[in-house]
Amino acid sequence: MRRDELGDLTVFLAVAEARSFTRAAAKLGTSQSSVSYTVRRLETRLGLRLLTRSTRSVTPTEAGERLIQTLRPALDEIDAKLAALIELREKPAGTIRITASPHPAETILWPALARLLPHYPDVKVEVSLDATLADIVAGRYDAGVRLGEQVAKDMVAIRIGPDMCMAVVGAPSYFAARPPPETPRDLTHHACINLRLPTLGGLCVWEFEKEGRELNVRVDGQLVFNEMNMILKAATAGFGLAYVLEGKVTTMIAEGQLVRVLADWCPPFSGYHLYYPSRRQLAPAFDLLKEALRYRGLA
Numbered sequence: 001m002r003r004d005e006l007g008d009l010t011v012f013l014a015v016a017e018a019r020s021f022t023r024a025a026a027k028l029g030t031s032q033s034s035v036s037y038t039v040r041r042l043e044t045r046l047g048l049r050l051l052t053r054s055t056r057s058v059t060p061t062e063a064g065e066r067l068i069q070t071l072r073p074a075l076d077e078i079d080a081k082l083a084a085l086i087e088l089r090e091k092p093a094g095t096i097r098i099t100a101s102p103h104p105a106e107t108i109l110w111p112a113l114a115r116l117l118p119h120y121p122d123v124k125v126e127v128s129l130d131a132t133l134a135d136i137v138a139g140r141y142d143a144g145v146r147l148g149e150q151v152a153k154d155m156v157a158i159r160i161g162p163d164m165c166m167a168v169v170g171a172p173s174y175f176a177a178r179p180p181p182e183t184p185r186d187l188t189h190h191a192c193i194n195l196r197l198p199t200l201g202g203l204c205v206w207e208f209e210k211e212g213r214e215l216n217v218r219v220d221g222q223l224v225f226n227e228m229n230m231i232l233k234a235a236t237a238g239f240g241l242a243y244v245l246e247g248k249v250t251t252m253i254a255e256g257q258l259v260r261v262l263a264d265w266c267p268p269f270s271g272y273h274l275y276y277p278s279r280r281q282l283a284p285a286f287d288l289l290k291e292a293l294r295y296r297g298l299a
Contacts, residue, residue, distance in 0.1 A: 093122035148270025191240035192219035
């Protein structure tokens with residue numbers, strides 16, 4: 001059925017129920033002549049007379065009555081579906097799909113979800129843990145989480161976490177046998193635990209900066225992992241130095257399991273952001289989660 005045919009059926013039903021072209025035209029917000037033309041066009045298309053017209057009234061023919069009995073339940077169902085969509089717009093409900101790496105999922109997403117979801121039982125959230133820079137459009141995700149510097153320019157992004165910095169750490173047992181590095185260049189004389197990047201498959205370059213001077217170092221050692229928790233296990237066991245997010249080792253440093261070095265070479269950078277494709281009308285459920293995640297600084 002073409003779109004104009006559905007419109008013709010709606011006009012016919014309005015006339016049949018109002019028993020008047022004039023009243024139907026007023027209800028539809030159009031002219032009486034337009035309503036009359038539309039009904040005649042429908043009758044011509046079907047090859048049937050649907051309405052009996054007189055100077056005083058308009059009544060459905062037998063064919064018209066049958067068409068009314070067919071149309072009314074179908075249009076009522078459409079109205080109900082539209083009402084449900086409007087309710088969805090006004091009431092937070094539905095499923096939100098987000099892709100994020102494990103660290104922000106554990107430290108930012110989950111705390112926000114744990115606070116939010118008990119109050120909104122009709123909201124469902126699917127979090128896909130993925131360390132790669134997934135294409136959220138191709139993957140049909142509603143949003144993703146990345147560090148600020150990794151978000152594409154054509155995306156809308158909101159900050160959901162504070163600035164971060166990297167940390168170079170090693171176990172006390174590791175430093176018992178060798179002096180700590182004083183500059184990033186000294187790392188070439190140390191055993192370092194490498195991270196295999198999940199995107200291009202190369203090894204992570206250790207990036208440093210001090211007083212505007214940038215220095216990138218490619219390190220070497222016995223171990224390479226593609227997962228940060230294993231790198232920390234190896235570092236804690238004394239197998240070498242690790243280059244990790246400071247937030248992952250704060251407690252371990254405080255407890256003496258790890259020792260931090262080169263702190264003055266690790267300045268802060270933009271933290272995690274929630275990003276999504278455009279500023280189009282957002283579903284209430286997504287808007288609710290977005291606001292729950294928004295970083296507002298230290299209060």
